[in-house]
Amino acid sequence: MKCRIAIWATLGALVVVGWSLYISAISPIQLTAKAFAWTLACLTCPIALAHRYPLSVYVVLLANAATYALVGVIVETIQRLYRPLRLQFAHRHEGPRVPAPLVIPLAGSFLSLSTNP
Numbered sequence: 001m002k003c004r005i006a007i008w009a010t011l012g013a014l015v016v017v018g019w020s021l022y023i024s025a026i027s028p029i030q031l032t033a034k035a036f037a038w039t040l041a042c043l044t045c046p047i048a049l050a051h052r053y054p055l056s057v058y059v060v061l062l063a064n065a066a067t068y069a070l071v072g073v074i075v076e077t078i079q080r081l082y083r084p085l086r087l088q089f090a091h092r093h094e095g096p097r098v099p100a101p102l103v104i105p106l107a108g109s110f111l112s113l114s115t116n117p
Contacts (some may be wrong), residue, residue, distance in 0.1 A: 001080070005072045015044050016061045037058025 019041060041048045047055070047063040 001076055004076050007115055008072025008075075009065040009069040012065040013061055014063045015059070015068070019045055019048075020057055 045060070045064050046067055047060050
C-alpha cells in the first residue's frame, strides 16, 4: 500500500510539472481568462485556488503531492475495505459439480462406467 501511495504522490507532482510547463508556454492571465482551463487547473491542482498569494513552484509541488497522497490513502483504504466482500461472493457462484466416474473391477480388468450420458 505504501508503494501505491507513493505513486499517487508522484502523480500529483507530475500534474504540477505539467501545469508549470503549460503556464510557461502561455501567460498566467490567459489561463484565468479561459474558464475550462482554469476549472481543470483547480480540480487537478487544488493549491491553485490560492493564486492570490505568491507561492513558489516547490511549495505548490509539495502541496499537490501531499494532496494526491491523501486522496490515494482514502481510495486505497476504500478499496481494501471492499475487496474481501467481492472475494466472499465469488466463491458462491461456482459451477455445478460433476460426479466422478464409477470404476468396477471385473476379472483382472477394469470396467469404467460413467454416470454422465
